[in-house]
Amino acid sequence: MNLTLKIWRQKNAQDQGSFATYAVRDISPDMSFLEMMDVLNEQLIAQGVEPVVFDHDCREGICGMCSMFINGEAHGPDRGVTTCQLHMRKFKDGDTITVEPWRAKAFPVVRDLMVDRSAFDRVIQAGGYISVNTMGNLPDANATPIEKHDADAAFDAATCIGCR
Amino acid sequence: MSSKLNSRIPEGPISEKWTKHKGTIPLVSPANKRRIDVIVVGTGLAGSSAAASLAELGYNVKAFCFQDSPRRAHSIAAQGGINAAKNYQNDGDSVFRLFYDTVKGGDYRSREANVHRLAEVSASIIDQCVAQGVPFARDYGGLLDNRSFGGVQVSRTFYAKGQTGQQLLLGAYSALERQVAKGRVKMYARHEMVDLVVVDGKARGIIARNLVTGELERHSAHAVILASGGYGNVFYLSTNAMGSNVTAAWKAHKKGAFFANPCFTQIHPTCIPVSGESQSKLTLMSESLRNDGRIWVPASLEDAKAIREGRLKPTDLPEEKRDYYLERRYPAFGNLVPRDVASRAAKERCDAGYGVNKTGEAVYLDFSAAIMRYGQEQANLKGxxxxxxxxxxxLGTKVVESKYGNLFQMYEKITDENPYVTPMKIYPAVHYTMGGLWVDYNLMSTVPGLFVAGEANFSDHGANRLGASALMQGLADGYFVLPYTVGTFLADDIRTGSISTDLPEFAEAEAAAKARFEGFLKAKGSTPVEVFHRRLGKIVWDKIGMARNEAGLKQAIEEIRALREEFYRDVKVLGGMYEMNPELDKANRVADFMELAELMALDALTRNESCGGHFREEYQSEDGEALRQDEEFAFVSAWEFTDNDPGKATLHKEDLVFDNVKLVTRSYK
Amino acid sequence: MASQRGLFGSSLARKYWMALTGLFLITFLVVHLLGNLAIVFGTGEDFNAYAAFMTSFPPIKIVSYLLYASIVLHAADGIALARQNRAARPVAYGTYHGAANAGWASRNMALLGIFTLLFILVHMKSFWYEMHFGSLGLDANGNKDLFTLTTAAFEQVWYTAFYVVAMLALGFHLWHGFQSAFQTMGWTHPTYTPIVQFVGRAFAVAVCGAFALIPLYVLISPNV
Structure with missing residues (x-):
């Protein structure tokens, strides 16, 4: 498929920034959105244009690093997935796709689509921990039973924190 | 044993070594700890837990990670679970059994004393994590649940759905952030270690690059701990995160730390196959799927070709035209053979032309038999x-969904195929590296003051890691080993005073790093870094991958050297040094992978045997099984960087002594 | 953060106050509606007796001061939160597809709330002020004749139109707000939350619909 991309380019936090329009061709529907961005970047490098900077790491939907605001939606049109698990089959040939960084005072843009999310670390520092030191003689892990329902709910809470 | 290697294994019976050793390690008084700085590189399970624990003890800690937050480290992606010898299930587990299983699973290439210590502290890890608030799966009585994992006969794996690594990392991360809030840890996110600074033969600091500004920074400390993970990305395609790299460990290697067993890499059998040239990353599907899935390829080459070309659907192929090759070759274990065996068997079939997707590199993992079996059971139950x-x-689909629903959903998202209806396609992928920097019993490398923890060191998994053991090792190192053993080195440093970053060693290391980055920018060639990485990965995968042979390894060395030469001449990196420039970061990482790859080939070439993840085609039995050579090769290969050339490294051998485990051949027939 | 800014300043505390005052105002709506139904189902004297009771019975008077305070706090916190929300995103998205994540009512709570506040002011001027400080005549039972004032107001088309539109705004406000108050307070449960959501929406439609029907009834019916 062939696509038109409107991507936010911003050199650094001080820069004003603006949208740039690029065309990409022969995108496979099996590619992830980030792999499509890789194709764009290889193309830009060949043209001598600096590639688009974006955050990404695990690319299997768990680390929470990939961000991006795609067509006016966080992580794009698919539901319950991160951008790295969004696949191009969710788009149509000839689509124009707008890609922006998160827009929030708490997350200043670092460059292009990359923002600084260290505010989340500061939230945890403000008290998001249990005050237990490392000890070799803590009570046995089964000393306090915890309801299955509560334990399972806690997985989801942690998943939410992890994705920020 | 080489005179340069002293493993410092304490005397005495194996079950008393750690207790006795802990009791004799020199202590550093709380007042003196405040005068000692420690650098921790990497914030995964090993790094976060070490940094938090050392800060709690009173040391001044500086922690570094290349990600935007310590909680992104790739430990987060671990799915299956974490082992501990709790014996909650009353099924006969014990510290000795965990120790024994791990040594055997590693195909007898790990150090007994370290593995026993790992098994000893495993139970404390679970207690620690639960106290920190880490949620684990529980049964309806509110007590902790366990599951069984590959290669063992007890249920000792603690888990949290398919996200155990994430839960554990958030626990370690919150312990770390607590110390950051107290000012005991200074956190440097988006910083990458680009060199180790050695002063008077001791590790005294690092050069780090601030990835946002591109500035090179000098950081000094009395000791440096590397917890920078494995090097699976040398294969380009792997289940590692995109940023995972070997640079910190490799730079330490070039400054004197020996690199042990680099050729021991784990290929995981159940991953989603490569779909096309532009693929950047492979996704693991939990090993647990092999409990119910049957693995097969078409029995005839014509059918395989027809399937590849889309003329035939797998569901149309009758039973007698399918080859359930694992069940055929290993009737005793069938689809449940260990990871290394299953991976090699899949490769063998695909190489012979029986592969099933467009690229010819995939085999089927079929749940239809399980669906019908469970369905029949349910039908009987319901009368x-x-x-x-x-x-x-x-009815059967419902049962399979309740067991593996989230994995099936993930598969469908990625491949757009419904695995309940058509068999899954899987292929092996690089997953973990057992090799790493050589460390002694105290986890100290051959550079005094440089400690190495987690996947970055080599010590506990031998030639093959068992499932759910990586999380255990990372947290054992960080929570319960390093906080004690750093004392062996730091007790002598209480009078040293702070280390100046104005020392000439810092200036030299910084200048060298600067020249290196400028070199990438100045090359002004025509080929992007990514292309070099992809080409390197292809060489490593084809010739230093699941099966290796002498001719291929020698060829690989030639090709890697040529590629490296081309890289420095023709790499194209745009932008400047003093700005956010991920292409430049990548160039630096790929350059180190290209040196490591050669050492891997050299190591594989030297090890004339097959063991665990290292399969040399020359050393196999008549029916294609691995042949270990214990007489000659029961040692750790520790490579010293010499002659300023990775290919001219000097081999040192640490002989492995097995007093508590009897060496036998693994058989799954 | 919350402790430094006390019980009122932090955004979290404000959300709690929004939820609690909101739920209290919802209970008031029920009482108010029951009284209004006297216009349709009772006589003018019944309605006037009800109005007299509401303005003189001491416990109700106390509750009414709580009510005025709740309206002020709900509005002030709502405006403060909306402003804070806007300030948190100084640079707007180039493309924003809000409907993908939240319903129209949810995204327009501040607008709907402000319109409702405007309505309350007009409404209080029309009836509450006249009842307390105006010069209303007396009915046969000697109660202030609020009934005549009310029906006269509702017979004006523009007033009834404004009233109906305001009820529509309040309906949308409650469509989201009822369930959202429970969410804010952390009263969520996989089984009960959908029920709360259904009840909230049914309440919004039924109560605001009934409020709006009364002036329409007065306007259309020649007997009143």
Whole structure:
């Protein structure tokens, strides 16, 4: 498929920034959105244009690093997935796709689509921990039973924190 | 044993070594700890837990990670679970059994004393994590649940759905952030270690690059701990995160730390296959799927070709035209053979032309038999004696969904195929590296003051890691080993005073790093870094991958050297040094992978045997099984960087002594 | 953060106050509606007796001061939160597809709330002020004749139109707000939350619909 991309380019936090329009061709529907961005970047490098900077790491939907605001939606049109698990089959040939960084005072843009999310670390520092030191003689892990329902709910809470 | 290697294994019976050793390690008083700085590189399970624990003890800690937050480290992606010898299930587990299973699973290439210590502290890890608030799966009585994992006969794996690594990392991360809030840890996110600084033969600091500004920074400390993970990305495609790299460990290697067993890499058998040239990353599907899935390829080459070309559907192929090759070759274990065996068997079939997707590199993992089996059970339970095939299938699908639903959903998202209806396609992928920097019993490398923890060191998994052991090792190192053993080195440093970053060693290291980055920018060639990485990965995968042979390894060395030469001449990196420039970061990482790859080939070439993840085609039995050579090769290969050339490294051998485990051949027939 | 800014300043505390005052105002709506139904189902004297009771019975008077305070706090916190929300995103998205994540009512709570506040002011001027400080005549039972004032107001088309539109705004406000108050307070549960959501929406439609029907009834019916 062939696509038109409107991507936010911003050199650094001080820069004003603006949208740039690029065309990409022969995108496979099996590619992830980030792999499509890789194709764009290889193309830009060949043209001598600096590639688009974006955050990404695990690319299997768990680390929470990939961000991006795609067509006016966080992580794009698919539901319950991160951008790295969004696949191009969710788009149509000839689509124009707008890609922006998160827009929030708490997350200043670092460059292009990359923002600084260290505010989340500061939230945890403000008290998001249990005050237990490392000890070799803590009570046995089964000393306090915890309801299955509560334990399972806690997985989801942690998943939410992890994705920020 | 080489005179340069002293493993410092304490005397005495194996079950008393750690207790005795802990009791004799020199202590550093709380007042003196405040005068000692420690650098921790990497914030995964090993790094976060070490940094938090050392800060709690009173040391001044500086922690570094290349990600935007310590909680992104790739430990987060671990799915299956974490082992501990709790014996909650009353099924006969014990510290000795965990120790024994781990040594055997590692194909007898790990150090007994370290593995025993790992098994000893495993139970404390679970207690620690639960106290920190880490949620684990529980049964309806509110007590901790366990599951069984590959290669063992007890249920000792603690888990949290398919996200155990994430839960554990958030626990370690919150312990770390607590110390950051107190000012005990200074956190440097988006910083990458680009060199180790050695002063008077001791590790005294690092050069780090601030990835946002591009500035090179000098950081000094009395000791440096590397917890920078494995090097699976040398293969380009792997289940590692995109940023995972070997640079910190490799730079330490070039400054004197020996690199042990680099050729021991783990290829995981159940990953989603490569779909096309532009693929950047492979996704693991939990090993647990092999409990119910049957692995097969078409029995005839014509059918395989027809399937590849889309003229034939797998569901149309009758039973007698399918080759359930694992069940055929290993009737005793069938689809449940260990990871290394399953991976090699898949490669063998695909190489012979039986692969099933467009690229010819995939085999089927088929749940239809399990669906019908479970469906029949359910029908019987419900008293549906005249159930139609469709009804049985619907009932069975429900059972499979309840067991593996999230994995099936993930598969469908990525491949757009419904695995309940058509068999899954899987292929092996690089997953973990057992090799790493050589460390002694105290986890100290051959550079005094440089400690190495987690996947970055080599010590506990031998030639093959068992499932759910990586999380255990990372947290053992960080929570319960390093906080004690750093004392062996730091007790002598209480009078040193702070280390100045104005020392000439810092200036030299910084200048060298600067020249290196400028070199990438100045090359002004025509080929992007990514292309070099992809080409390197292809060489490593084809010739230093699941099966290796002498000719291929020698060829690989030639090709890697040529590629490296081309890289420095022709790499194209745009932008400047003093700005956020991920292409430049990548160039630096790929350059180190290209040196490591050569050492891997050299190591594989030297090890004339097959063991665990290292399979040399020359050393196999008549029916294609691995042949270990214990007489000659029961040692750790520790490579010293010499002659300023990775290919001219000097081999040192640490002989492995097995007093508590009897060496036998693994057989799954 | 919350402790430094006390019980009122932090955004979290404000959300709690929004939820609690919101739920209290919802209970008031029920009482108010029951009284209004006297216009349709009772006589003018019944309605006037009800109005007299509401303005003189001491416990109700106390509750009414709580009510005025709740309206002020709900509005002030709502405006403060909306402003804070806007300030948190100084640079707007180039493309924003809000409907993908939240319903129209949810995204327009501040607008709907402000319109409702405007309505309350007009409404209080029309009836509450006249009842307390105006010069209303007396009915046969000697109660202030609020009934005549009310029906006269509702017979004006523009007033009834404004009233109906305001009820529509309040309906949308409650469509989201009822369930959202429970969410804010952390009263969520996989089984009960959908029920709360259904009840909230049914309440919004039924109560605001009934409020709006009364002036329409007065306007259309020649007997009143």
């Amino acid at each position: 549906m004696h005249q159930a139609s095939e469709a009804e049985i299938r619907a």
